[in-house]
Amino acid sequence: MDPIGFGAIFARAFVLFWPVWIALSVVMIPSFLFRKQLGLYGSIYTAPLGIFGLFLVMFWVFTALFAELIAPLDPLAQISGMKRAIPGSFVGDESLPYDVYLFGGDNLARDVFSRVVIGSQTVLAIAPVATLFAFMVGITLGLPAGFYGGRIDTVLTFLANLVLAFPVILLFYLLVTPGIRETGIPIYMAGVLFLFPIVFFAVFFYSRYSTQPQILRWQLAAVFVLGAWMYAGLTFNADPLGILSMDANTLNIFVSVVFVNSPTVFRIVRGLTLDIKTRDYVAAAQTRGEKPAYIMLWEILPNARGPLIVDLCLRIGYTTILLGTLGFFGLGVSPESPDWGLSINEGRQIWRSVVHVALPPALALMTLVLGLNLLADSLREQSLKD
Amino acid sequence: MLMFITRRLGVMLLTMLALSSVVFYLTNLEPNLVKLALSDGNMRMTPEEVQQWLENNGHTRPFFVRYWDWLGGVLTGDWGYSSRFRMPVSELLGERLAATGALMFWVMVVMVPSALLIGVMAGMREGSRTDRSLSVVSIASTATPEYVSGIIFTVLFASIFKEWGETYQWFPEWFHLNGSAASATGRSGITFYNFTLPVITMAIYGMGYIARMTRASMAEVMTAQYIRTARLKGVSFRMIVLKHALRNALIAPFTVIMLQFPWLLTGVVIVEAMFNYKGFGLALVEAAENNDIQLLMAASVVSVAVVLTTQLISDIGYIYLNPRIRVK
Numbered sequence: 148m149d150p151i152g153f154g155a156i157f158a159r160a161f162v163l164f165w166p167v168w169i170a171l172s173v174v175m176i177p178s179f180l181f182r183k184q185l186g187l188y189g190s191i192y193t194a195p196l197g198i199f200g201l202f203l204v205m206f207w208v209f210t211a212l213f214a215e216l217i218a219p220l221d222p223l224a225q226i227s228g229m230k231r232a233i234p235g236s237f238v239g240d241e242s243l244p245y246d247v248y249l250f251g252g253d254n255l256a257r258d259v260f261s262r263v264v265i266g267s268q269t270v271l272a273i274a275p276v277a278t279l280f281a282f283m284v285g286i287t288l289g290l291p292a293g294f295y296g297g298r299i300d301t302v303l304t305f306l307a308n309l310v311l312a313f314p315v316i317l318l319f320y321l322l323v324t325p326g327i328r329e330t331g332i333p334i335y336m337a338g339v340l341f342l343f344p345i346v347f348f349a350v351f352f353y354s355r356y357s358t359q360p361q362i363l364r365w366q367l368a369a370v371f372v373l374g375a376w377m378y379a380g381l382t383f384n385a386d387p388l389g390i391l392s393m394d395a396n397t398l399n400i401f402v403s404v405v406f407v408n409s410p411t412v413f414r415i416v417r418g419l420t421l422d423i424k425t426r427d428y429v430a431a432a433q434t435r436g437e438k439p440a441y442i443m444l445w446e447i448l449p450n451a452r453g454p455l456i457v458d459l460c461l462r463i464g465y466t467t468i469l470l471g472t473l474g475f476f477g478l479g480v481s482p483e484s485p486d487w488g489l490s491i492n493e494g495r496q497i498w499r500s501v502v503h504v505a506l507p508p509a510l511a512l513m514t515l516v517l518g519l520n521l522l523a524d525s526l527r528e529q530s531l532k533d
Numbered sequence: 534m535l536m537f538i539t540r541r542l543g544v545m546l547l548t549m550l551a552l553s554s555v556v557f558y559l560t561n562l563e564p565n566l567v568k569l570a571l572s573d574g575n576m577r578m579t580p581e582e583v584q585q586w587l588e589n590n591g592h593t594r595p596f597f598v599r600y601w602d603w604l605g606g607v608l609t610g611d612w613g614y615s616s617r618f619r620m621p622v623s624e625l626l627g628e629r630l631a632a633t634g635a636l637m638f639w640v641m642v643v644m645v646p647s648a649l650l651i652g653v654m655a656g657m658r659e660g661s662r663t664d665r666s667l668s669v670v671s672i673a674s675t676a677t678p679e680y681v682s683g684i685i686f687t688v689l690f691a692s693i694f695k696e697w698g699e700t701y702q703w704f705p706e707w708f709h710l711n712g713s714a715a716s717a718t719g720r721s722g723i724t725f726y727n728f729t730l731p732v733i734t735m736a737i738y739g740m741g742y743i744a745r746m747t748r749a750s751m752a753e754v755m756t757a758q759y760i761r762t763a764r765l766k767g768v769s770f771r772m773i774v775l776k777h778a779l780r781n782a783l784i785a786p787f788t789v790i791m792l793q794f795p796w797l798l799t800g801v802v803i804v805e806a807m808f809n810y811k812g813f814g815l816a817l818v819e820a821a822e823n824n825d826i827q828l829l830m831a832a833s834v835v836s837v838a839v840v841l842t843t844q845l846i847s848d849i850g851y852i853y854l855n856p857r858i859r860v861k
Binding site: 196305308309311312313314315316317320321322324325326327329330464468471472475476488491492494495502505506509510512513516517519520521524 | 544548551552555556559560562563564565568668669672673675676677678680681683684685687688692693795798799802803806807817818821829832833836837840841844
């Protein structure tokens with residue numbers, strides 16, 4: 148049978164994405180209608196570019212959520228005769244759930260379309276969470292460095308500059324290797340880095356509610372129970388409930404990405420703190436006799452949220468690029484996973500004969516990062532308006 | 534000023550020492566050394582023989598002794614021997630750095646002027662239609678990492694345009710570019726056909742960022758008092774931009790361009806691996822993948838040194854260019 152044409156391919160792909168379209172319209176149409184009441188989130192809907200950015204980001208978020216529903220075929224299954232099949236080729240096997248390789252087959256006769264769809268899960272699970280962890284580390288260290296100055300600042304800035312002086316790719320080649328995993332260094336690093344969120348939230352609540360023990364008790368209990376659960380699950384892969392787990396590969400990638408990103412966040416937070424601590428409301432809080440922890444977490448941090456949210460968006464995009472780079476060099480990903488970076492690299496090696504294998508994951512990665520950048524840009528513009 | 538530079542140089546040396554010892558530790562981990570022993574001798578060595586090999590080559594001595602040994606070697610010009618390329622590291626790196634230098638030069642030649650042009654055009658009339666469309670262009674370019682744009686360009690220029698060139702008479706043949714830069718270090722040297730794709734691939738990713746910084750800086754300068762004065766005096770818009778605004782607006786991008794280097798180094802690694810260009814980046818990849826400890830160490834030290842030097846230059850240049858800043 149002749150392969151179907153490009154119009155048919157895109158029409159079929161459009162139909163396969165049906166859960167995404169439903170979810171997008173459920174979320175975006177009401178948000179657009181009620182944008183005036185939705186604060187910062189609603190303000191995104193006032194500019195076309197912001198809407199477009201949000202659309203791209205949410206498209207990939209929902210794709211990752213519903214990936215199992217969308218992907219027509221198993222991303223790892225190799226079907227004979229489909230090696231380097233051109234887009235739209237018929238599978239010719241009645242027993243399979245879908246009859247066409249929409250974006251063609253790759254070098255191992257797997258469905259490129261399904262691989263791109265399933266591959267979105269890895270990226271969207273790791274990039275935002277790793278970035279949030281980097282923010283926790285950066286904020287926990289950056290606030291005191293900027294606020295106290297002096298020796299703490301000198302030491303922390305020196306350490307941050309140490310990490311920043313490394314070209315990222317070199318750091319990855321040193322940190323994401325099987326040899327490193329044998330020595331257990333990633334686990335120690337995770338043990339240190341994953342403590343920061345717990346410390347952050349404990350101090351966060353303590354500094355405000357230390358005079359109200361009946362509230363504080365519950366908050367701290369929640370922080371420590373949740374924290375200990377996640378800590379055990381993520382760091383030592385020993386979640387008693389068996390929900391959270393990370394295999395050694397993912398942990399290694401995760402830790403390295405957090406490690407690479409946190410010094411930059413640290414620098415940003417430190418700079419913002421230096422600026423904000425000269426404001427009148429900080430002086431007022433000091434006169435009231437508030438403790439430094441309270442001033443940092445409840446006076447300075449909320450007032451730094453604008454630039455931080457913008458940077459969060461940009462940084463998730465940057466982390467996505469980093470993850471792609473890792474996959475591109477085959478670092479820390481299992482050789483058959485549908486990771487985008489890895490697929491790009493596999494497709495690149497055979498681009499002379501077939502061009503369609505590398506393009507879909509490349510465009511997927513690009514649109515996701517573009518969406519995040521556009522979103523960050525429109526958020527920045529909105530926060531400048533106030 | 535001299536005090537400032539001396540202090541910065543001191544910090545830089547300290548950073549170099551700290552980083553090189555970290556890299557030394559990470560590259561000389563036990564599993565890597567065992568792998569080196571196995572690849573150097575024959576693969577079927579017994580654990581005792583491996584231990585013997587490690588002892589003979591001095592790898593079982595305490596960490597600081599080994600590090601001191603290596604440091605002494607580097608300071609006296611002995612950078613070790615590459616087990617992958619079978620030649621002295623210093624010789625190999627010299628060659629490779631020259632090749633990467635050529636690539637970097639062309640990237641800079643393409644990237645910096647176009648980025649500055651986009652930034653200035655966008656920033657001189659903030660909020661205009663030109664500004665908006667150029668901003669989208671620069672956002673899109675920062676969203677396209679090298680391994681994405683490289684794929685798109687090779688597909689376009691090396692496959693589709695080649696096909697068109699063969700099918701249609703009207704299609705200009707020079708659109709068909711080489712998808713590999715391997716020949717650029719060979720006999721043919723750097724040509725338009727083998728060098729354009731790697732250069733634009735790298736230039737595009739860095740361009741957007743510099744353009745956005747330039748735009749922000751330009752937009753800020755355009756609201757300054759002295760620009761308004763010039764405008765009230767009746768100076769034409771072109772003269773205001775060229776003579777008054779540009780000079781002040783280009784201070785910030787200068788720092789940004791210098792600080793781009795660590796980023797460009799990562800880009801060099803990706804692009805060289807992608808286009809098979811035998812430069813420094815490819816040497817780094819091959820060293821890391823083939824467990825070539827000496828070469829990896831040397832490459833790390835060189836790249837860290839490059840990053841730190843550019844940081845220093847950017848700081849000094851910033852002070853030099855901006856007379857409002859005085860060093861205490």
